[in-house]
Amino acid sequence: MKLWEGLREKEFKYVLAHSRKYFGHFIVVFVSEGVHRKVGFIASKKVGKAVERNRAKRLMREAFLKFESSLPDDKSYVIIAKKGIVKAKVWDVLEDLKNILSRSVRK
Numbered sequence: 001m002k003l004w005e006g007l008r009e010k011e012f013k014y015v016l017a018h019s020r021k022y023f024g025h026f027i028v029v030f031v032s033e034g035v036h037r038k039v040g041f042i043a044s045k046k047v048g049k050a051v052e053r054n055r056a057k058r059l060m061r062e063a064f065l066k067f068e069s070s071l072p073d074d075k076s077y078v079i080i081a082k083k084g085i086v087k088a089k090v091w092d093v094l095e096d097l098k099n100i101l102s103r104s105v106r107k
Contacts, residue, residue, distance in 0.1 A: 007040035015078045024096035026085040030078040031104045043081040056081035063097040
């Protein structure tokens, strides 16, 4: 059973407008309070063609699932792929997300 729900369009816009940004090497994470326990993933055409965008979303999803049990329930996340994610391995994205989430918890 999934604990996290996906974001709808209005919720994406809300999180992007009312959040703090945290930058990593492969991803950008928007962290917002207000929308209860939601997560969304974005890979734009700047990342690459459809195959590369889908791989980027799979990498981000896998990395997020590793940390979801330790995240607070009152925050929502939008994770956006950067261009370099295409050549990244899963552990690279995991490390990037771990660093970003540790910074976001401190603030």
